[in-house]
Amino acid sequence: MTTDVSAKMQRDSEGRLRHLITLEGMSRDELTALLDLAQFYVRSPGDLPARDQTLSGHTVANLFFEPSTRTRVSFELAAQRLGADVVNLDMQTSSRVKGETVLDTIYTLQAMHADILIMRDAEPGLPAHVANFVAPNVCILNAGEAHLSHPTQGLLDALTIRQHKPDFSKLKVLIAGDISHSRVARSAWHALTTLGVGELRIAAPDDLMPKASEFAGAKRFDDIDKAIAGTDVIMALRIQRERMSSAQIPDEATYHRAFGITVDRLKKANQGAIVMHPGPMNRDVEIASSVADGPQSVIQQQVTNGVAVRMAVLATVVRNVQSRRKLK
Amino acid sequence: MTTDVSAKMQRDSEGRLRHLITLEGMSRDELTALLDLAQFYVRSPGDLPARDQTLSGHTVANLFFEPSTRTRVSFELAAQRLGADVVNLDMQTSSRVKGETVLDTIYTLQAMHADILIMRDAEPGLPAHVANFVAPNVCILNAGEAHLSHPTQGLLDALTIRQHKPDFSKLKVLIAGDISHSRVARSAWHALTTLGVGELRIAAPDDLMPKASEFAGAKRFDDIDKAIAGTDVIMALRIQRERMSSAQIPDEATYHRAFGITVDRLKKANQGAIVMHPGPMNRDVEIASSVADGPQSVIQQQVTNGVAVRMAVLATVVRNVQSRRKLK
Amino acid sequence: MTTDVSAKMQRDSEGRLRHLITLEGMSRDELTALLDLAQFYVRSPGDLPARDQTLSGHTVANLFFEPSTRTRVSFELAAQRLGADVVNLDMQTSSRVKGETVLDTIYTLQAMHADILIMRDAEPGLPAHVANFVAPNVCILNAGEAHLSHPTQGLLDALTIRQHKPDFSKLKVLIAGDISHSRVARSAWHALTTLGVGELRIAAPDDLMPKASEFAGAKRFDDIDKAIAGTDVIMALRIQRERMSSAQIPDEATYHRAFGITVDRLKKANQGAIVMHPGPMNRDVEIASSVADGPQSVIQQQVTNGVAVRMAVLATVVRNVQSRRKLK
Numbered sequence: 009m010t011t012d013v014s015a016k017m018q019r020d021s022e023g024r025l026r027h028l029i030t031l032e033g034m035s036r037d038e039l040t041a042l043l044d045l046a047q048f049y050v051r052s053p054g055d056l057p058a059r060d061q062t063l064s065g066h067t068v069a070n071l072f073f074e075p076s077t078r079t080r081v082s083f084e085l086a087a088q089r090l091g092a093d094v095v096n097l098d099m100q101t102s103s104r105v106k107g108e109t110v111l112d113t114i115y116t117l118q119a120m121h122a123d124i125l126i127m128r129d130a131e132p133g134l135p136a137h138v139a140n141f142v143a144p145n146v147c148i149l150n151a152g153e154a155h156l157s158h159p160t161q162g163l164l165d166a167l168t169i170r171q172h173k174p175d176f177s178k179l180k181v182l183i184a185g186d187i188s189h190s191r192v193a194r195s196a197w198h199a200l201t202t203l204g205v206g207e208l209r210i211a212a213p214d215d216l217m218p219k220a221s222e223f224a225g226a227k228r229f230d231d232i233d234k235a236i237a238g239t240d241v242i243m244a245l246r247i248q249r250e251r252m253s254s255a256q257i258p259d260e261a262t263y264h265r266a267f268g269i270t271v272d273r274l275k276k277a278n279q280g281a282i283v284m285h286p287g288p289m290n291r292d293v294e295i296a297s298s299v300a301d302g303p304q305s306v307i308q309q310q311v312t313n314g315v316a317v318r319m320a321v322l323a324t325v326v327r328n329v330q331s332r333r334k335l336k
Numbered sequence: 337m338t339t340d341v342s343a344k345m346q347r348d349s350e351g352r353l354r355h356l357i358t359l360e361g362m363s364r365d366e367l368t369a370l371l372d373l374a375q376f377y378v379r380s381p382g383d384l385p386a387r388d389q390t391l392s393g394h395t396v397a398n399l400f401f402e403p404s405t406r407t408r409v410s411f412e413l414a415a416q417r418l419g420a421d422v423v424n425l426d427m428q429t430s431s432r433v434k435g436e437t438v439l440d441t442i443y444t445l446q447a448m449h450a451d452i453l454i455m456r457d458a459e460p461g462l463p464a465h466v467a468n469f470v471a472p473n474v475c476i477l478n479a480g481e482a483h484l485s486h487p488t489q490g491l492l493d494a495l496t497i498r499q500h501k502p503d504f505s506k507l508k509v510l511i512a513g514d515i516s517h518s519r520v521a522r523s524a525w526h527a528l529t530t531l532g533v534g535e536l537r538i539a540a541p542d543d544l545m546p547k548a549s550e551f552a553g554a555k556r557f558d559d560i561d562k563a564i565a566g567t568d569v570i571m572a573l574r575i576q577r578e579r580m581s582s583a584q585i586p587d588e589a590t591y592h593r594a595f596g597i598t599v600d601r602l603k604k605a606n607q608g609a610i611v612m613h614p615g616p617m618n619r620d621v622e623i624a625s626s627v628a629d630g631p632q633s634v635i636q637q638q639v640t641n642g643v644a645v646r647m648a649v650l651a652t653v654v655r656n657v658q659s660r661r662k663l664k
Numbered sequence: 665m666t667t668d669v670s671a672k673m674q675r676d677s678e679g680r681l682r683h684l685i686t687l688e689g690m691s692r693d694e695l696t697a698l699l700d701l702a703q704f705y706v707r708s709p710g711d712l713p714a715r716d717q718t719l720s721g722h723t724v725a726n727l728f729f730e731p732s733t734r735t736r737v738s739f740e741l742a743a744q745r746l747g748a749d750v751v752n753l754d755m756q757t758s759s760r761v762k763g764e765t766v767l768d769t770i771y772t773l774q775a776m777h778a779d780i781l782i783m784r785d786a787e788p789g790l791p792a793h794v795a796n797f798v799a800p801n802v803c804i805l806n807a808g809e810a811h812l813s814h815p816t817q818g819l820l821d822a823l824t825i826r827q828h829k830p831d832f833s834k835l836k837v838l839i840a841g842d843i844s845h846s847r848v849a850r851s852a853w854h855a856l857t858t859l860g861v862g863e864l865r866i867a868a869p870d871d872l873m874p875k876a877s878e879f880a881g882a883k884r885f886d887d888i889d890k891a892i893a894g895t896d897v898i899m900a901l902r903i904q905r906e907r908m909s910s911a912q913i914p915d916e917a918t919y920h921r922a923f924g925i926t927v928d929r930l931k932k933a934n935q936g937a938i939v940m941h942p943g944p945m946n947r948d949v950e951i952a953s954s955v956a957d958g959p960q961s962v963i964q965q966q967v968t969n970g971v972a973v974r975m976a977v978l979a980t981v982v983r984n985v986q987s988r989r990k991l992k
Contacts, residue, residue: 051777059721067413078772081751085723085776089750091414095409112617116406120380120413155458279853282400289768393715395741412938421744440945444734447967448741449707 024328027139027148030157031198041165048319062323063092069122073099073129083126086318096241114138118146128152155189162195164313167281172282176205184211185245185294188218192286211235215255232267237276243284244269244295270296282306343519349369352656355467355476358485359526371495374648390651391420397450401457402428411454414646456480475653483517490523492641500610512539513573513622516546520614539563543583560595565604571612572623589620596623611633680984683795683804686813687854699823702976718979719748726780729755729785739782742974784808803981813843818851820969828938832861840867841950842903844874848942867891871911888923893932899940900925900951916949926952938962
């Protein structure tokens with residue numbers, strides 16, 4: 009299943025968002041509407057209104073076939089803060105072990121009247137596959153799919169940039185690190201391209217650079233010092249130790265020297281440039297600790313925006329379900 | 337502890353349901369009242385009323401000594417939808433490891449004012465044993481006990497059959513597969529016998545057939561083709577790979593040929609016969625995929641009824657506690 | 665970091681409780697206020713008022729780096745009963761595996777607007793370390809720290825004693841067992857000393873006795889029979905099998921003979937003496953089963969008080985945050 013098909017199938021017959029599987033193929037207006045609603049949900053605890061009950065009476069199920077405490081908790085809190093009932097299924101030890109197909113697990117949750125299924129999986133294609141089969145009132149949200157897609161991460165990255173640099177047409181954005189394996193990079197690229205970012209750059213060691221057919225329109229660099237020069241936004245990606253050797257980089261210190269975002273390198277970016285990271289960070293590997301904690305870092309703001317973006321997505325798909333139901 | 341004792345001890349001094357440990361010994365009126373209340377709770381999400389608060393201020397604890405995502409989530413959602421606080425205890429890695437007796441765990445939860453304890457265990461006798469010791473306001477619900485008892489499964493099976501075939505006296509019901517190890521089969525047998533099913537059949541390979549002293553009144557078959565002829569309800573049971581060898585059936589394909597519910601076999605049943613499975617299914621082993629997804633399958637409806645039945649049981653035992661309290 | 669520093673840093677600039685890391689250095693008035701509020705929250709289920717909403721709109725995160733179902737559930741129920749949203753993070757398998765520092769996990773939860781972080785860790789110093797870095801509106805509660813501190817346990821022990829023996833000045837209290845490794849003993853010692861207990865005794869085999877510099881003011885015994893004579897409160901501590909050998913006690917039966925609280929030994933205590941245990945118990949090792957279940961045991965009452973004490977701590981730190989916010 010290509011992501012183009014995913015983009016089409018995630019809308020209902022009226023063209024409204026039904027599932028969120030990929031940002032590819034979404035329009036600028038659609039993305040902007042989600043970011044605007046997310047911005048509404050960005051509050052400090054002291055500004056919290058009376059409990060929002062948009063999802064009251066709705067059930068959200070977290071199905072994580074790949075572990076991720078951080079993303080799971082972000083979705084869980086987003087759902088709770090909208091009044092939903094939430095259940096967590098640790099799918100690593102669960103039904104697949106017993107030999108039940110994923111689709112049967114989905115049917116089971118649907119039959120229990122779960123309204124929104126949040127899925128993360130290391131294999132590509134599962135969210136779109138599942139979305140083909142669920143009932144009209146059930147929504148599938150992709151919480152991370154192989155190296156391909158992590159749409160709520162792309163949205164929270166776009167929201168964070170917009171809060172600091174609202175005029176996207178003039179922006180130069182750099183994504184640096186293990187691009188080839190990164191769903192974060194792909195979803196950011198989709199969002200930022202659609203939202204009209206001036207220039208998108210990707211920088212990676214040769215072995216971690218994606219195929220030429222991917223990241224259309226992005227400028228490619230194998231030298232991080234050249235890549236960072238003149239940028240307004242720097243997004244460092246998490247590198248995994250096992251990728252380093254494939255990238256012919258023997259250890260973390262070598263990677264840091266070759267590709268880490270350091271204080272010195274950051275000086276080559278434009279004044280006021282912001283530094284992002286999807287987390288969890290390897291401090292002093294892909295990013296210097298002093299940069300992560302420095303004045304240009306917006307990493308914690310990304311986390312805050314993550315909950316707000318997930319609230320916006322949950323609220324949007326539920327309202328679209330309700331609106332479809334009323335039409336009948 | 338015999339199940340006869342269980343049946344008596346699960347009632348309070350007024351004869352009302354206090355714990356749910358077994359369906360054996362429950363009266364037709366008791367079962368019918370639970371099914372009627374469950375039918376009230378069967379709703380599609382769009383028909384959900386304002387949040388039912390029957391269990392508001394009550395605490396439900398899930399104690400699963402044996403893993404079961406499906407049953408745990410069903411109970412968890414049932415409790416949440418009645419407004420309860422719910423805590424999950426993964427008992428496989430927990431107190432037994434630390435050497436605490438199960439009874440001390442129960443006393444601890446009781447002292448924390450847990451009102452309803454839902455238990456699943458691979459060993460027989462634990463729910464009834466525990467029920468002997470808890471305080472008058474604490475209810476024990478059996479969520480699966482060895483090969484002996486799975487009362488909410490028996491209720492959901494009865495409810496599903498009643499929705500399709502309300503006149504039980506004329507029904508021929510077949511349970512097929514690994515009868516000897518099945519708590520599902522035993523609880524279904526208890527429920528259907530009490531509710532006056534016309535004829536109950538069990539079909540299994542010799543090695544998976546229960547002792548002659550069990551399943552009184554059921555007709556026994558070792559040939560699935562003969563067993564299925566003229567039936568109105570076919571319930572396929574999950575077979576576990578390790579049982580096959582003991583049943584001298586070397587592999588899944590052989591089991592499917594010998595005992596699987598296939599499209600061809602289903603034609604021998606009465607017109608309009610329904611096919612059931614407690615889940616999780618081994619597709620194309622005990623049941624053909626085309627049957628599981630076919631027009632006569634009510635498998636997903638069983639899952640929906642499972643939540644409703646558990647809501648009915650939770651609401652019933654809590655109301656009985658409250659009514660005992662008022663008498664004093 | 666010494667606990668003295670902890671004591672100072674757990675207060676805000678107005679001297680009110682902000683974090684709860686240790687009982688050491690807290691004043692008698694502070695402890696009494698917490699116990700009084702906890703006493704208000706001690707209710708049987710039948711006496712429950714309408715849902716207390718003190719923590720409504722607040723998020724509580726359980727971060728257990730060391731497993732403890734009993735303490736985690738106690739905090740979880742306390743938070744739920746005050747209307748909080750609760751998320752559980754099993755930190756044994758989570759972020760530390762991925763190489764994220766604990767502080768980054770804390771910053772992430774803080775950025776998600778978690779208001780109260782409940783931590784348990786086998787290493788000393790983590791709660792105080794973390795408390796140094798969190799935002800002014802975030803509270804750290806220590807749910808067990810190495811052998812050093814378990815403040816809510818100390819409070820629940822003090823509350824339980826106060827319910828039975830309100831005049832502390834005349835009390836003789838014995839803590840018996842593995843004192844040297846026990847955070848329970850240290851927190852009880854802090855609480856009871858501050859609350860003015862007449863006499864505190866500790867009894868342990870030589871190898872399990874703490875250094876002379878610790879437990880100032882406590883009378884030390886290596887003979888349990890002499891230690892128990894004339895006491896009003898006996899607190900038995902959990903012994904771990906691996907400690908026994910270090911204490912040159914080869915097995916559980918030998919430990920029981922040498923140091924177990926038995927019916928015969930209990931007769932040497934004062935009439936009406938109460939017996940306590942923090943749980944989980946090793947029955948017939950550090951405490952005879954007949955004593956644990958006997959008329960002088962208040963062990964289950966301790967568990968009930970545990971939830972109430974945790975509600976009191978949660979409510980207190982949240983109110984103090986709100987009061988700081990209003991001042992600005």
